[in-house]
Amino acid sequence: MIGRRRFLRDATVGTSAALLARYAGLRAAVPSDLARIDVTLDEPLGTISPNIYGHFAEHLGGVVYDGIWVGPNSQIPNIGGIRKSLVDAMQKIKAPVVRWPGGCFADSYDWKDGTGPAEKRPRRTNFWAGDGSVRELGNIPQKYDPNTFGTNEFAHFCKLCGCQPYLAANLRSLPAEDFYRWVEYCNSPAGSTTLADLRAADGSSDPFGVRYWGIGNESWGCGGNFTASEYAVEYRRFVEWVPRYGVPLAFVASGPDGADWNWTRQFLQTLTEKGAGAVGAVWGLSMHYYTSNLSRGKTQDWNQAKGDAVKFDPVDWYELLREGDRMESLITGHWQIMGEIDRNHHIKLVVDEWGPWYKAGSQVAPEHIFGQMITLRDAVMSAMTLDTFNRHPDKVAMANCAQLINCLNSLFLAHEEHFVVTPVYYVFQMYAAHQGAQAVRAVFESPSVHYTRDDKPATFWGLKGAASLHDKTLTISVVNPDVTQPRETEINLGEAKAVSGVATTLTDSDIHARNTIENPNAVKLQSKDFAASGSGVRYTFPPASVTLLQIALA
Numbered sequence: 326m327i328g329r330r331r332f333l334r335d336a337t338v339g340t341s342a343a344l345l346a347r348y349a350g351l352r353a354a355v356p357s358d359l360a361r362i363d364v365t366l367d368e369p370l371g372t373i374s375p376n377i378y379g380h381f382a383e384h385l386g387g388v389v390y391d392g393i394w395v396g397p398n399s400q401i402p403n404i405g406g407i408r409k410s411l412v413d414a415m416q417k418i419k420a421p422v423v424r425w426p427g428g429c430f431a432d433s434y435d436w437k438d439g440t441g442p443a444e445k446r447p448r449r450t451n452f453w454a455g456d457g458s459v460r461e462l463g464n465i466p467q468k469y470d471p472n473t474f475g476t477n478e479f480a481h482f483c484k485l486c487g488c489q490p491y492l493a494a495n496l497r498s499l500p501a502e503d504f505y506r507w508v509e510y511c512n513s514p515a516g517s518t519t520l521a522d523l524r525a526a527d528g529s530s531d532p533f534g535v536r537y538w539g540i541g542n543e544s545w546g547c548g549g550n551f552t553a554s555e556y557a558v559e560y561r562r563f564v565e566w567v568p569r570y571g572v573p574l575a576f577v578a579s580g581p582d583g584a585d586w587n588w589t590r591q592f593l594q595t596l597t598e599k600g601a602g603a604v605g606a607v608w609g610l611s612m613h614y615y616t617s618n619l620s621r622g623k624t625q626d627w628n629q630a631k632g633d634a635v636k637f638d639p640v641d642w643y644e645l646l647r648e649g650d651r652m653e654s655l656i657t658g659h660w661q662i663m664g665e666i667d668r669n670h671h672i673k674l675v676v677d678e679w680g681p682w683y684k685a686g687s688q689v690a691p692e693h694i695f696g697q698m699i700t701l702r703d704a705v706m707s708a709m710t711l712d713t714f715n716r717h718p719d720k721v722a723m724a725n726c727a728q729l730i731n732c733l734n735s736l737f738l739a740h741e742e743h744f745v746v747t748p749v750y751y752v753f754q755m756y757a758a759h760q761g762a763q764a765v766r767a768v769f770e771s772p773s774v775h776y777t778r779d780d781k782p783a784t785f786w787g788l789k790g791a792a793s794l795h796d797k798t799l800t801i802s803v804v805n806p807d808v809t810q811p812r813e814t815e816i817n818l819g820e821a822k823a824v825s826g827v828a829t830t831l832t833d834s835d836i837h838a839r840n841t842i843e844n845p846n847a848v849k850l851q852s853k854d855f856a857a858s859g860s861g862v863r864y865t866f867p868p869a870s871v872t873l874l875q876i877a878l879a
């Protein structure tokens with residue numbers, strides 16, 4: 326399935342050049358090595374949905390079993406079986422939403438297996454049971470799912486963390502009726518239906534009120550191998566009648582893989598062939614984009630193109646950022662196509678799988694399929710990606726980092742009693758300041774980074790980020806991708822006046838820096854006050870860093 330993942334095609338829709346041209350005439354000349362950020366508070370871009378800071382947890386490797394779920398009888402501190410240290414950490418970053426149970430797993434999952442008394446639940450072969458690293462292992466839950474973590478346990482996890490559940494329905498291998506019944510199990514009022522009684526027996530008489538529902542996953546691949554048109558017909562059928570119980574259900578259609586523009590166009594064309602009103606049945610169009618090809622253009626083979634999670638050179642650092650930077654053109658490119666059919670842009674983008682994906686080998690435990698070590702490089706790429714979402718609040722309604730724990734771009738590594746927060750976690754902690762704030766226009770201008778890529782000179786942008794306003798606090802998140810050079814920057818606030826500033830930074834002198842079970846606090850956030858007064862502020866961003874400036878305005 327993964328081997329058939331299509332590679333990116335033509336991803337060059339950008340806006341930054343036009344914006345720079347627009348602002349070029351407004352500013353005084355600055356020394357050529359000085360960067361500049363122009364923030365225009367009276368140009369709001371939209372409210373940043375907290376849900377773009379969402380997460381994804383699949384029954385895959387060590388995500389659920391060993392990651393989230395340790396079981397109620399474990400010596401590891403837990404709340405009804407859920408790892409307590411994870412819940413505490415999720416609360417700190419104001420985690421808004423978690424997608425579950427997959428991923429590819431979702432389209433082979435029967436939600437009914439995860440209901441009823443835990444000891445009576447069936448064991449089922451996991452979608453990923455044949456994956457290289459677990460194939461040779463015994464009857465472990467990563468291979469034969471005991472279903473002790475079902476809908477009720479997931480809803481409990483979400484409630485403890487203070488976030489919304491986002492469930493992915495099985496479209497490939499179950500009929501639509503099972504989807505309706507799952508909605509009934511989750512949302513029908515206490516005492517109203519047999520499934521509400523089952524939910525109560527499972528531990529929750531109150532309905533979960535699940536709003537977000539994915540209608541299949543990667544329906545172009547593991548989710549049914551459909552054409553976009555075939556899927557659109559299935560989609561229409563699945564969402565035609567779904568019980569509401571007073572919940573404003575938000576359906577997410579399985580969307581494109583990266584730059585598959587044709588999927589977006591074909592899906593929307595077929596969806597609307599019986600009438601344009603069908604766009605009203607889609608709240609979000611999912612898009613998946615993994616930053617996986619670090620071959621510098623030498624191959625498009627899914628496995629061969631991957632890089633190493635921990636052994637890399639500066640050229641590989643920049644390659645990950647270059648590949649990750651394609652996110653912006655994917656958003657604007659799909660948005661443009663969506664607008665050709667959905668002229669009022671009712672449908673928003675939901676980037677419900679994103680992050681770097683490396684070769685296997687750096688996982689904490691062998692059963693952690695796709696588990697990888699998370700370095701400062703991943704944190705910088707994650708910050709860059711979140712800033713891309715911040716800059717498009719009108720287009721991106723939700724995003725889910727893949728995946729929460731013990732997997733790809735994880736915020737946490739956990740094994741048995743060990744629990745570690747990764748550099749990516751700290752980015753989510755810093756960037757929580759943007760959640761629900763008003764995004765404002767910020768134009769970044771900086772000398773480029775120059776480096777050598779396969780014996781040829783190459784460049785990458787020198788500074789980028791996003792700005793938002795909440796009450797009288799201006800938040801500016803900034804990535805300096807240069808592995809050696811700090812970037813002195815003049816920040817122009819226009820008519821606004823700063824009175825004080827706090828800077829929080831994630832960086833390290835070693836670009837490979839990471840938190841491990843042996844050394845869990847190697848990478849940490851650092852905060853300090855900085856001089857901020859008037860409408861012009863200077864700040865020097867350290868090399869290889871993510872910085873969050875919080876400026877109090879008069």
Ligand code: AHR
Pocket residue numbers: 327383427428429430542543678695727728733
């Ligand atoms: O996140 C791992 C897998 O990547 C998901 O199950 C699938 O949706 C994607 O191909």
